[in-house]
Amino acid sequence: MSEFTEFTCVVCPWGCLLEIQGDKISGYSCNRGLKYAKSEQTDPRRSISGSVRIVGAVNNALPVKTSAPLPKDKLLDAARLLYSVTVKPPVKTGDIIVPDILGLGIHFVASLSMEAEK
16 A cells, blocks of 8 residues: 655645645546656755844844755754854845855845945
């Protein structure tokens, strides 16, 4: 008997309950759900949001996020990179803060602009 997996689709507000047993996928209401289920089987990916230290700004933390989803098995290693990062203002939304995470061609980018403290 093949393995049975059940999870919620997150690509649209419907939140369909997807069921996968072997090569059979059911429970999706749209083609995006089918595509998501297939990618979860072969190459599950997730985005990361976090923060890095910023010195010389009004705040002491700068929110960052990945520029694209990372392979699920690389999430912890990528998140650990953020602990060692310190930046200085000015920073603009979208600026690359950590380039080429783990050699994957994906970056941590600033989620907020910050000017120097006055």
